[in-house]
Amino acid sequence: MIMFSIKPIAHAYNERKEMTDDNWGKVETKIVLVQDISEDSLAGIESFSHLEVIFYFHRVKKEKIVTEARHPRNNKNLPIVGIFAQRGKNRPNQLGLSTVRLLRREGRDLYVLGLDCIDETPIIDIKPVMKEFLPQGSIVQPTWTNDVMKNYWNK
Amino acid sequence: MIMFSIKPIAHAYNERKEMTDDNWGKVETKIVLVQDISEDSLAGIESFSHLEVIFYFHRVKKEKIVTEARHPRNNKNLPIVGIFAQRGKNRPNQLGLSTVRLLRREGRDLYVLGLDCIDETPIIDIKPVMKEFLPQGSIVQPTWTNDVMKNYWNK
Secondary structure (H helix, E strand, O other): OOOEEEOOOEEEEOOOOOOOOOOOOOOEEEEEEOOOOOHHHHOOHHHOOEEEEEEEOOOOOHHHOOOOEEOHHHOOOOOOEEHHHOOOOOOHHHEEEEEEEEEEEEOOEEEEEOOOOOOOOEEEEEEEOOHHHOOOOOOOOOOHHHHHHOOOOOO | OOOEEEOOOEEEEOOOOOOOOOOOOOOEEEEEEOOOOOHHHHOOHHHOOEEEEEEEOOOOOHHHOOOOEEOHHHOOOOOOEEHHHOOOOOOHHHEEEEEEEEEEEEOOEEEEEOOOOOOOOEEEEEEEOOHHHOOOOOOOOOOHHHHHHOOOOOO
């Protein structure tokens, strides 16, 4: 069995202490580099407006991880779909991914908006958003996603 | 030192055998689930037009990994920027990330366009693109990215 090791390059700090589904719109998060990553790793990052942040759902219990299909949010009113057709946290490899707005950088710290992870979440990678990597063509998604996203970014 | 283990949920197969920087526009990739992941994990994924794919740069040599700053593509005509202000492969944790167009699904296989990884690359996660997770507001990026991206998606 092939396995790879990853380790935090930073941690996220914000007001959200417990995982809840909605109302992420006004949650501001401070991302702080771990000690063995150089401050230079952020050089020039402030010339980008948006970042992609890969993080680790560290509070997920291994026995909850789904490798097949389930109702999104375990809501029986929604159709059963595969774990890779939804963005829920109980997924193989426990990686989360958000596109965030970079508010400002202060030395080793980044302040961002739109990072839907809880306080003390390990950050695995940060990549700058370039418009050339955005989805090409129009985006199609099923109607059940409207239910899930209805209150997600509420402020 | 905190570390996490991740393992491939699938592998990518395409015509690109060696890592080269440009001309990814017409590279079609087949993603095949590993044996211990259920086909049900893809149920309903074909109702999305685009996916985000997290993969592992398996051919990167550990000693090449940059934890501070460098010229993108090691091109001295470009400014020195932090590794987290660029998308190059020689980065901590060796994770790549692409937004791809889903062409079709055939059972345990996905056919996608826009996945800029080489043949046999381990896939770590697949997430559906929902428009609610796209960058909010206008995207700003520095001019050096124009040089880097000029021929990237050439066909």
